[in-house]
Amino acid sequence: MPTRRARRPARAPKTKRRTAQRTPPKRTTGFVGREGSPVLERYPPKDPGFGAPRRLVVTTPSDAAAPAPPAGLPGGAPAPLITFERPFDADDFSALLGQTSIRMNVPRSDLAEVLRRVMEFMGFGIYVYTISVRPAPSELLKEFVVELHRVDYSAEKGTWLPFVEKGSADAPPS
Numbered sequence: 001m002p003t004r005r006a007r008r009p010a011r012a013p014k015t016k017r018r019t020a021q022r023t024p025p026k027r028t029t030g031f032v033g034r035e036g037s038p039v040l041e042r043y044p045p046k047d048p049g050f051g052a053p054r055r056l057v058v059t060t061p062s063d064a065a066a067p068a069p070p071a072g073l074p075g076g077a078p079a080p081l082i083t084f085e086r087p088f089d090a091d092d093f094s095a096l097l098g099q100t101s102i103r104m105n106v107p108r109s110d111l112a113e114v115l116r117r118v119m120e121f122m123g124f125g126i127y128v129y130t131i132s133v134r135p136a137p138s139e140l141l142k143e144f145v146v147e148l149h150r151v152d153y154s155a156e157k158g159t160w161l162p163f164v165e166k167g168s169a170d171a172p173p174s
Contacts, residue, residue: 088105088106088107088110090110090113090114090117093106093114093117094117094121097117097118097121097127097148098121098127099150100149100150100163100165101147101148101149101150102129102146102147102148103145103146103147103148104145104146105136105143105144105145105146106143106144106145106146107142107143108141108142108143108144111133111144111146114146115131115133115146118131118148127150128150128151128152128153128160129148129149129150129151130148130149130151130160131146131147131148132145132146132147132148132149133145133146133147149162149163150162150163151163152164
């Protein structure tokens with residue numbers, strides 16, 4: 001009886017190993033990519049001052065002979081329909097602390113944070129302010145006018161008096 005041979009698994013056909021020959025990329029000078037868009041040729045880039053808010057000019061009857069302000073922005077661009085105001089930031093308000101007098105409209109949602117920062121600033125004892133908070137001129141109490149005026153304590157009078165600038169400490173006496 002003939003002996004049986006064990007079957008071997010089929011081998012994958014042999015392929016030659018190819019070494020990848022990479023060609024170095026061609027160096028190009030200038031712009032790499034698609035050609036310029038025809039839209040840019042028809043509509044050039046905007047003037048950098050295009051989005052800047054314009055100054056409101058109010059004329060009175062005595063100014064009737066004065067020339068009217070230009071209707072558009074520099075470069076002949078039309079005036080924007082909407083100018084956005086920068087939103088209130090408590091950090092910007094805090095940067096003002098240390099001045100003699102501060103007046104700012106504060107949204108109702110930020111009022112507590114602004115007052116907390118003023119109290120924390122006065123806690124150092126260097127600057128003391130009188131604080132006035134009143135509703136802004138609107139119907140819905142969405143904003144409040146916060147006014148701070150720096151004061152000094154007068155021991156002679158026993159009260160707080162408005163701060164008077166006496167000169168800077170690092171200036172030599174004359």
